[in-house]
Amino acid sequence: MLKIGDQLPEFKGINQNGETIDSKNLTGKKLVVFFYPKANTPGCTAEACNLRDNDSELKKQGFQLLGVSADPVKSQKNFSEKYELPFDIIADENRDIIEKFGVWQLKKFMGKEFMGVVRTTFVFDENGICTQVIDKVKTKDHAAQILEK
Template identity: 50%
Template sequence: MTHLKEGDNAPEFTGLNQDEKEIKLSDFKGKKIILYFYPKDNTPGCTAESCNLNENYDDLAKKGFEVIGVSPDKISSHQKFIAKYNLAFNLIADTEKEILNAYGAWGEKKLYGKTYMGVLRTTFVISEDGIIEKIFHKVKTKDHTNQILSEMDLQ
């Protein structure tokens, strides 16, 4: 598992978004990125997190941020999720878990005493020149935008 830390270069990635368009980290050079990894479309925590970022998307964009969500869901699932909640940003379908692994967001989890592999809900704030500025391992799904902005001193 990759152990990225603040100050590291963000790993380059390529993935397909909800429109089957190729998205690369390098496409966003010169913009700040909020790259968030979440387990599954249309689940309570993931919906709360995505909707919170979406409700604040205009403010985030004014501060120079681009938001990109990544989960192992299929493109068709992302299409339905975006349509249902009118999400304004890209969701990448990482069905092969390549991006998840590159960022250390796929790993061992425990639930009710059972161990299994799954998505480790994590958010990376990446600078205009591709440096990881902040990593959130304990995501406040219902108030993630404020969590990011307050930790980044951008409120």
């Protein structure tokens, strides 16, 4: 998993509108990249909506948000439209970005083990250097976790 001090990995992904997002175009602002397991599930919805509800404050503090999950573009588009998300979310079906950040890991749920996306958020400075890793995401209060640093 990426850690504080690491450089933002180079990647390209397709957002909810079918547009290409290139990491080379994401420097110059503070960047929040949040990984979530699955669109339209309770925890992921709470997290995305909390970020949506605090979007103006996050922008005021200079943050740009980018969500990533392994869902297909159609699911991401539905999720984005249903909850009126004001930021891009990437459909990383082949897990290229997910694996570059190191968030595809062994998970345990109800006594079963499986591989999946571990809910994690990375904050990068204007130069693309990781300044914060949030691995214990509070889905209903996530914006506060980002803003408190």
